[in-house]
Amino acid sequence: MKSGRIIKSTGSWYIVFLDDGETISCRLPGKLRLEELDQTNPVAVGDRVGVDIQSDQTGVIQDIQKRRNMITRLATHGRRGQQIMAANIDLGILVQSVKRPEFKTGLIDRFLITCEANDVPPLIVINKMDLAKDGDKNAVQDLKIMYDKLGYQVVAISTIDPNLIQDLRNIIEGKTVTLMGPSGTGKTSILNVLNPSLNLTTGEISNFSNKGKHTTTFSELITISPGTFVVDTPGIREFGLVDIDAYDLSNFYVEMKDLRMQCRYYNCTHIHEPGCAVMEAYENKLINPSRYLSYLHIFESLNK
Numbered sequence: 001m002k003s004g005r006i007i008k009s010t011g012s013w014y015i016v017f018l019d020d021g022e023t024i025s026c027r028l029p030g031k032l033r034l035e036e037l038d039q040t041n042p043v044a045v046g047d048r049v050g051v052d053i054q055s056d057q058t059g060v061i062q063d064i065q066k067r068r069n070m071i072t073r074l075a076t077h078g079r080r081g082q083q084i085m086a087a088n089i090d091l092g093i094l095v096q097s098v099k100r101p102e103f104k105t106g107l108i109d110r111f112l113i114t115c116e117a118n119d120v121p122p123l124i125v126i127n128k129m130d131l132a133k134d135g136d137k138n139a140v141q142d143l144k145i146m147y148d149k150l151g152y153q154v155v156a157i158s159t160i161d162p163n164l165i166q167d168l169r170n171i172i173e174g175k176t177v178t179l180m181g182p183s184g185t186g187k188t189s190i191l192n193v194l195n196p197s198l199n200l201t202t203g204e205i206s207n208f209s210n211k212g213k214h215t216t217t218f219s220e221l222i223t224i225s226p227g228t229f230v231v232d233t234p235g236i237r238e239f240g241l242v243d244i245d246a247y248d249l250s251n252f253y254v255e256m257k258d259l260r261m262q263c264r265y266y267n268c269t270h271i272h273e274p275g276c277a278v279m280e281a282y283e284n285k286l287i288n289p290s291r292y293l294s295y296l297h298i299f300e301s302l303n304k
């Protein structure tokens with residue numbers, strides 16, 4: 001048996017990059033398909049697998065190693081359960097653009113919660129800085145300051161500025177990273193500048209809606225340089241926050257997770273209870289209002 005990593009899935013075939021450098025198409029036996037019923041795809045891009053090579057030079061996947069972490073989203077097209085977008089990742093990157101499409105702050109905290117809940121280190125990238133006016137630049141700077149304090153890095157880039165791209169290149173060197181974010185923010189364009197030989201298809205932004213058109217439609221592990229892999233994912237509208245209980249939400253806010261232990265009630269929601277350490281910190285300006293507000297919104301959405 002040989003070991004390798006899933007770099008692409010087409011539904012019935014899985015493309016595996018073997019540790020010896022070869023790439024082969026593999027099938028997944030029915031018994032492995034059934035093991036994880038709540039997921040629409042039992043094997044995901046980034047999974048490490050053991051493969052038996054057949055006489056026709058295709059492979060059969062014999063085992064799937066336990067995942068270090070994964071990023072999931074709710075299944076689309078009316079299917080039940082979750083879809084694993086990528087497994088075993090070193091860095092989850094949220095890509096937004098200052099303009100075209102317009103930047104959405106609401107997405108950041110949902111993305112960070114997804115990463116915290118899945119043990120994926122996060123990075124926030126703001127693309128298309130070439131389109132930024134002074135006001136936009138200030139807003140990005142404020143965002144940087146706020147998230148830096150929480151230990152999250154924000155990097156502002158433009159795919160037409162080689163210096164800014166170099167910053168990103170240094171950060172991802174030697175890692176397996178995922179690019180996530182709304183359609184049209186430039187995820188595929190970033191890949192193309194990181195490795196121009198890829199020549200991947202990017203999309204025009206429609207002038208009418210200022211929205212992307214979902215050019216990328218499946219996940220794939222792409223080699224940027226030896227040892228550096230990027231998973232380009234289809235554009236998302238929202239992070240669904242699957243499997244998070246409203247009462248656990250504050251666990252995934254880095255500035256709240258220790259404080260919550262000091263609340264008077266163990267099941268404190270940090271919204272109205274007396275003796276709440278989180279609300280006290282907020283009143284003493286130790287928690288950023290925009291973060292507390294996003295906590296309230298997300299709590300409501302999870303508590304329906």
Ligand SMILES: Nc1nc2c(ncn2[C@@H]2O[C@H](COP(=O)(O)OP(=O)(O)OP(=O)(O)O)[C@@H](O)[C@H]2O)c(=O)[nH]1
Binds near residue numbers: 128184189190204216
């Ligand atoms: N001005 C400017 N435009 C950019 C930049 N990066 C990408 N674009 C443009 O933005 C549009 C969308 O880029 P894509 O790379 O296809 O976006 P995507 O995030 O991969 O979109 P989906 O695959 O639909 O999720 C294209 O027209 C790009 O040329 C940038 O830094 N500045």
Ligand SMILES: [Mg+2]
Binds near residue numbers: 187188189215233235
């Ligand atoms: Mg794309």
Ligand SMILES: [Zn+2]
Binds near residue numbers: 263269270273277
């Ligand atoms: Zn509390």
